[in-house]
Amino acid sequence: MSFLTRIFGQPHSADLAKERLQLVLAHDRMNIPPATLNALKDEIITVISHHVDIDRANVQVEVARSAEGNRLVMNIPVLGLRAAREAKATAARSARGRKTR
Amino acid sequence: MAGRVITITSGKGGVGKTTATANIGVALARRGKRVACLDADIGLRNLDVVLGLENRIVYDLVDVVEGRARLRQALIKDKRLPDLCLLPAAQTRDKTAVKEAQMLKLVEDLKKDFDFILVDSPAGIEVGFKNAIAPADEVIIVTTPEVSAVRDADRIIGLVEAAEKPAPRLIINRLRPAMVKRGDMLDTKDVLEVLAVELIGIVPEDEGIITSTNKGQPAAFDDRSPAGGAFTRIGQRLLGEDVPFMVFDDSSGLFDRVSKFLKR
Numbered sequence A: 001m002s003f004l005t006r007i008f009g010q011p012h013s014a015d016l017a018k019e020r021l022q023l024v025l026a027h028d029r030m031n032i033p034p035a036t037l038n039a040l041k042d043e044i045i046t047v048i049s050h051h052v053d054i055d056r057a058n059v060q061v062e063v064a065r066s067a068e069g070n071r072l073v074m075n076i077p078v079l080g081l082r083a084a085r086e087a088k089a090t091a092a093r094s095a096r097g098r099k100t101r
Numbered sequence B: 001m002a003g004r005v006i007t008i009t010s011g012k013g014g015v016g017k018t019t020a021t022a023n024i025g026v027a028l029a030r031r032g033k034r035v036a037c038l039d040a041d042i043g044l045r046n047l048d049v050v051l052g053l054e055n056r057i058v059y060d061l062v063d064v065v066e067g068r069a070r071l072r073q074a075l076i077k078d079k080r081l082p083d084l085c086l087l088p089a090a091q092t093r094d095k096t097a098v099k100e101a102q103m104l105k106l107v108e109d110l111k112k113d114f115d116f117i118l119v120d121s122p123a124g125i126e127v128g129f130k131n132a133i134a135p136a137d138e139v140i141i142v143t144t145p146e147v148s149a150v151r152d153a154d155r156i157i158g159l160v161e162a163a164e165k166p167a168p169r170l171i172i173n174r175l176r177p178a179m180v181k182r183g184d185m186l187d188t189k190d191v192l193e194v195l196a197v198e199l200i201g202i203v204p205e206d207e208g209i210i211t212s213t214n215k216g217q218p219a220a221f222d223d224r225s226p227a228g229g230a231f232t233r234i235g236q237r238l239l240g241e242d243v244p245f246m247v248f249d250d251s252s253g254l255f256d257r258v259s260k261f262l263k264r
């Protein structure tokens, strides 16, 4: 989404068009139903979030065409390393003398 | 030297294939190339009216493949441009009237006498499309900057690749600079990014296309016409000239600028 979109909150219709195109082409190119692609997307997000914190709302899925064939491309904004945050949290908790689960 | 066969096609109908075929034909013929425009849209012919040659049709493509007329008899020479010819489609038959092998043979014969054979394909992915693609050395896909047209173009790109043709090139037609500018129309960059094909031209939305079609005088005859100029540059690119892509700017009409992202 564009810079303007973030400021004014109203997405430009061209941005929406591009997003919708990328998703619809992902279905068309992989020849799998939208529901399956969504499930795939959700599972990948789940696995990745075991290790890093991600910005789920802004995950982008695309099937890119190239000379070598189709490539599934996911763009996943990372907020931070989960392990590092947990370690910090654990340290804080044990400092307060509480047990973690 | 045998002529180059270029098929102009699209997934979605009405995006400008016939307009592009006629105008590129005029552009190439104006540069002294011998051009045959072949209307492969059997049952829905239109290239004749866009070129303004409809009153001179005696025989058509189906008459030729079925042996009622010789190729020379069916070809209509454009009086304005002696290097430009039209082979019209049949209007009263349907797409199944021609077999792929017949199409290949016909185009093979045309190659001997012309530098370019431009094939105006019907929309869709059925037999008419397949017949139009079969003889192609090169494929040009036309799309408008809209979700549905781009999506269908993607499907066609896949089919062209499956037919083992070289990678198709893209015309983005009916671009409206003012809408792109305010973020309400897909930009060239967006379309190229999702389709991952090479661009051969951007043609703006232009009333001149409608008036020129009314008259049967393709816009590419007129150097001042925005769309005509765009088709002329497509012709030049087909001839291997390195012509910069126009950036259309609504405030000042048109101005030339080489845009980096379009250079590949």
Ligand SMILES: Nc1ncnc2c1ncn2[C@@H]1O[C@H](COP(=O)(O)OP(=O)(O)OP(=O)(O)O)[C@@H](O)[C@H]1O
Residues within 6 Å of the ligand: B010, B012, B013, B014, B015, B016, B017, B018, B019, B020, B041, B046, B121, B122, B123, B173, B174, B175, B203, B204, B205, B206, B207, B209, B210, B213, B227
């Ligand atoms: N750049 C343009 N500016 C304005 N009008 C245009 C432009 N290009 C095409 N048109 C108009 O759009 C309509 C469809 O164009 P055209 O017949 O060339 O499309 P097509 O792809 O050949 O259609 P079909 O799939 O039915 O064969 C026509 O009325 C034409 O005048």
Ligand SMILES: [Mg+2]
Residues within 6 Å of the ligand: B017, B018, B019, B041, B046, B120, B121, B122
């Ligand atoms: Mg047409």
